[in-house]
Amino acid sequence: MTDVWSRRAFLSAAGGGALLLGAPAARAGAAPADGTHDAMRAVWLGLFLGGDVPAGAEPFRSRLADLGALSAGWRSAMAPAPGSLWPDLGYGADPEMMMQSYYRLRTMAEAYLRPGTGLAGDPGLRSDLLTGLDHLHADVYHAGQVRYGNWYCWQIGAPQALLDLCVLLYEELSASQLAGFCAAVDHFVPDSVVGSYSGTSTGANRVDLCRVLALRGVVGGDSAKIALARDALTPVFPYVTAGDGLYRDGSFVQHTWVPYTGTYGAVLLGGLGMLFALLKGTAWQVTDPGAQIAFDAVERAWAPFLFNGLVMDGVSGRAVSRGLMVADPRQVQQDDHARGHAVLAAILLLAQGASPSERARWRALVKGWMARDYYSRPLADASLPLSSLARLAEAESDTSVTALPEPVGHRLFASMDRATHRRPGWAASLSMASKRIAHYETGNGENLRGWHTGSGMLSWWGATYGNGQYSDAFWPTVDPYRLPGTTVSRKVLADGAGGDWGASRPDAAWVGGTTDGEFASLGQHLRGLGSTLTARKSWFFLDDTIVCLGAGIRCSDGTVVETVVDNRNLGAAGTHALTVGGVVQPAALGWSAAFPSPGWAHLAGFGGYVMSGPGSFRGLREARTGRWSEINRVGSTTALTRRYLSLWYDHGTDPAGAGYVHQMMPGATAAQTAARAAATGWLSVLANSETAQGVSVPSLGFTGVNFWQAGSAGPLEAGGPCSVTVRERPDGTATLCVADPARALTSLTLLWNRPVAAVLSRPQSLVSQDTGTRLRLGFGDLTTAAGAGQQVVVRLG
Incomplete structure (x- = not known):
């Protein structure tokens, strides 16, 4: 057989324009005489394999052995028959099983090429691979076959794997086989799939389709296909104002209504x-200046959601339900860390085409995230392909790169109803929903109980603790009606309630807020999924705390309504001490109690909570058992049990105007929590009603108000619904940030009853200003601002 390794010696994985030296003569009709397509095929092979993998060093030695064992098992189980290649992957009614069959063959082909698997160059494996490819082609994936089921399997999943196989096994395939495989791809992925930027041909899906077309051109020697793929990338680059793609504020949306930075974003x-x-280096090199938007997005769109190597679940859509899959014989965990590691590897891959300065900075960011991921070491991640593992290992070992720390600051992604808040020692993420963004996404039987994710879910992590909070079987075991931070009706919902693919969007427009880049005032007009529940919720993100306000909580479902202060996953056996008002509570499972407000609570190993509003709050310790299969049709059926400590407000059945006020203090000690509760003058609640919600913290120079309608709160008066954040600085200046989250104001007047000497800087939207004993600002049309803040800097009088 052909000497695979002597060919591989000529490959360069890093350059993108590498040549395959000593390449075999081109097949008739497969490549031009100059060997361009052969060279590009060599580049793809290097990209797919990730360069030279040190087969004798860990973790590669073990991973390669596992790859060999997995492939050997699949090889022995392969039994071609009508409607299946493997008995457990019958594709007669479900094309996903056909796609998975190609995935298995691709894995086996990788084992055939890589030394250290025990199968490198094995002639029997070669024969079985060709048998499998021919069987799938004759039985299901060929020109003339009528498509059924999920489009993705036919147009992205299967053809990507098939074309990868064509590259991996190119020397072993006959010209007729290659022609037949290319004809199958042309049948299912015609040029017309990129004819318009709409439907399933947008965002990450469009990039995937371009990958198919480009590699089809390389494998089949069709330069027109490669040019089409390059040109079809053009609509991916510009910022969008609706639907799928990247937004100017860093939002990334897929499936029209779903924040998807964490999964589809990694694919993109x-x-x-x-x-x-x-x-790169070919006649089809991407030269569109819009491509810079994709490079800029690394830090504008992706970095804010990465923390200690994980990517926050609020931007991973239905993928949060894919923890363990029955189709995965290795039972590899898919969680926020695994998804984060995939994003890190994708950043390193994109860096190959970036400027030297971008490449250097991104490698430093990745090295920092890897170093801080104490919970799930990236190089021990069995879900990562070996090529990604090789890129991460190379970055980690690069002594010329100094790891960068986590950033500090606040980012509001108004176009996808998400926000991140990052402080020294902790980070938080907020998930909301509106007429623009879905409560949650379900589809293909996945994420069946994520109903309340967009009802104000407030997630947070410490720098050195709590990084497994949502990784450790959280989604299958948590009470889906008690996601942390949410206000929900306990009305029973059916699996997949609200409809597939982001159909569950509330009729609410005022969702968003303002930020000066460090602190923020955010709000949500909440309308419950499948419920009569309505409420006004606000969050004020400060230096060591998040102040949470609720007002106008109303419902007529005939069920109890709750606001969840927090719901901490304590793991399989956690007994973290809970102290309430200085008294340590019982650690026994089943403990439950009610406490008066004002009051405070502290959970050892996590942080503190200060309750200062109306109503009592409750606490509960419980062990909850669930299965991934209960929230994902192809999830593992293994029962999992985790312990939870929940704190919540019980607003009673059918509340008619309930509210709450509390602070969440990540990482605070019990003494710090008690001191904050005793410092009654530290925080002033300026308003907490259906007209406005606002707070003031004089020591921070902070005033934040969310006006649900025209009104006043403390020193601020607004002529219409808006969000306002004011920061007074020690240098005698102040910054006012104003936004129209509902995107409905054609004009707005704001009064700040504070002496102001002069306006130092202003946005174009400011059409009038009056200074003196008080500041009066007049804004013009804000409907086209997409909820973005309008920043005014003044000198105080």
């Missing part, structure tokens, strides 16, 4: 990285 980054590298 990795896909662009592969294509940029494949086309």
